[in-house]
Amino acid sequence: MNYQISEKGYYGDFGGAYIPEMLYPNVEELRTTYLEIMNEPSFKEEFNQLLKDYVGRPSPLYFAKRLSEKHNTKVYLKREDLNHTGAHKVNNTIGQILVAKRLGKNRIIAETGAGQHGVATATVCALMGIQCIVYMGEIDIERQAPNVARMKMLGAEVRPAKSGSKTLKDATNEAIRDWINNPIDTHYIIGSAIGPHPYPDMVTRFQSIISEEIKWQLAEKEGRENPDYVVACIGGGSNAAGTYYHFLEEESVGIIAVEAAGKGVHSGESAATSQLGKEGIIHGCKTLLMQTPDGQITEPYSISAGLDYPGVGPLHSHLYKTGRGEFYSVTDDDAMAAGLELSQLEGIIPAIESSHALAIFNDKKFKPDDIVVISLSGRGDKDLDTYINYFKL
Amino acid sequence: MSITYNYSQRELVNTKNMNRINKALEQDKKLLSIYFTAGYPSLNDTAKVIQDLEKNGVDMIEIGLPFSDPLADGPTIQESSTIALKNGMTTTILFDQLKDIRKSVNIPLIIMGYFNPMMQYGIEAFCAKCQEIGIDGLIIPDLPVAEYHEQYQKTFEKYGLINVFLITPQTSDDRIRFIDSVSNGFIYMVSSASTTGAKNTFGDVQQQYFERIKALDLKNPQIVGFGISNAETFTQATTTTKGAIIGSAFIKHLTNEGVDTIDKFVGSIR
Secondary structure (H helix, E strand, O other): OOOOOOOOOEEOOEEOOOOOHHHHHHHHHHHHHHHHHHHOHHHHHHHHHHHHHHHOOOOOEEEOHHHHHHHOOEEEEEEHHHOHHHEOHHHHHHHHHHHHHHOOOOEEEEEEOOOHHHHHHHHHHHHHOOEEEEEEEHHHHHHOHHHHHHHHHOOOEEEEEOOOOOOHHHHHHHHHHHHHHOOOOEEEEOOOOOOOOOHHHHHHHHHOHHHHHHHHHHHHHHOOOOOOEEEEEOOOOHHHHHHHHHHOOOOOOEEEEEEEEEOOOOOOOOOOHHHHOEEEEEOOEEEEEOEOOOOOEOOOOOOOHHHOOOEOOHHHHHHHHHOOEEEEEEEHHHHHHHHHHHHHHHOOOEOHHHHHHHHHHHOOOOOOOOEEEEEEOEEHHHHHHHHHHHHOO | OOOOOOOOOOOOOOOOOOOHHHHHHHOOOOEEEEEEEOOOOOHHHHHHHHHHHHHOOOOEEEEEEOOOOOOOOOHHHHHHHHHHHHOOOOHHHHHHHOOOHHHOOOOOEEEEEOHHHHHHHOHHHHHHHHHHHOOOEEEOOOOOHHHHHHHHHHHHHHOOOEEEOEEOOOOOHHHHHHHHHHOOOOEEEEOOOOOOOOOOOOOHHHHHHHHHHHHHOOOOOEEEEOOOOOHHHHHHHHOOOOEEEEOHHHHHHHHHHOOOOHHHHHHHHO
16 A cells, blocks of 8 residues: 555545646646755755754654553653644744745745644744744634734734634635735745645655654664554644654554544534545545535534644545544543643643543553554643633643 | 646537537627626525526626635635525525526526535536536636546536636646647636736736737637626726626625616626
């Protein structure tokens, strides 16, 4: 089985570039140049240098002793939460800003839900001195005030998406419209492994540093490159794509994806796309998405804003359909409990997105000598309000 | 880098039962085409709007199948789509509203919509239903020409549907020629790099673009859309082309004046 993108931009049945003609020149420019740019020695050098000195990579692979004892297996945490800006998102924005520079673009747009990708984008734009406009749903602007302030402090303009449901999918629509209206000077930094080809592949490659590091770090610690399982949470799926990437062809490594079940998969308030979605087109790619029988895209729900997206990246749809990935869904309550557990067993307060991955132990029993690597995709600072309200702290 | 496409030149096979779109394009006049969102302002306005547009001399109609996430549209059409969906519009209801439309309407009818609702209905079933009703063509902004050509063209043609593609000022000559070769009706010229929505006038950039397209001497006539809102922009847009499409400006008219003064709107254009 092949898990790499095909020449036409598909993972099996999923992917492609279902975009209006107005976007074609921009997407085509990217499609025909991204691999060449990413393979230039000068690009690699600049990218790696920034990841090391600016982001703080490699991120540690931490053996979580007390968590391991509790669940009677060997758990390693890949500490993306220790990256600059607090999550894995910056791996991709560093990569894309360097691509944008080489394409001669002087204006950056991005979409954001909770604000993490917006902050990561505003950060690299400040670093490079490039104009930055971030689209964010009007409702998300209200509920994520600290991240809005961060973006503004970094010099970005935050534009409210006032259409539709006024959340992430509408912010994405607005960003795409901006790109249609500004076809020459603008690069759109998509934050997840979604969108028209080549975005899912480009974002996955930038995030693949996560699994690249896991391999040599695990070899140092355990004398073997491959764990028994890699576990990650999935909204659009960028941290998961990066965590899986170098293990996709290693059939001995189990791939586990954890989606947000919200208040329960069948409660009507969920974001468990693999369970509830059907094949369709969202934001330029063919993938699994939550929709009405009539093909209208529906509004998902999760307590975690980063998982609150009605689609899933085309790579993940392929992993689901082929059975290469095991998919689980975790409710708000189970995720919050797992976040509290990690805080008190290991002294690490995780992002609620990552708490979903940590809740895998409820659903999946591992053997005592299994090595389980969990992507701790982000830190919990941004979620403190949610934790406070939930636990009445 | 340019892509090589695998395609062959095709001609419309059945000239006896010529598609209404091709017949309309043969007329010796500039065509006025109007877009409206089905199910807006009220769910059951669809048939009345179509009938009144024809009665007042419109040459062709694009019936908008509303979608929750219309990427290529500006705020006016998006808002009308949101309201149409709230009114309860679905693909099945639209087909039901249109089932007798050919008893009263003779001008070409085109369904304009995004690809996902059509996929969910089933592409073949959707095309078959269009043929049964008497729909002449489709405009699907997010179905790219290569995907259409490789996966769907045979099905569309089996049901006698003309698929209309968009080009923009940024579309290269090579790609326009490819789109021309795959098209068998008209080419939808997007007037500028933009989403849909009214503009007051066309500038030099548009004029140069119109001239460039004219010089390509394409086999398909061109109809201009996006930014046509009044008699002035209609005249400018049709100087070198076969016609123009008005969408957002008509939606605004429906919003402000309802469905009873369509004659007034059409009369203001020509």
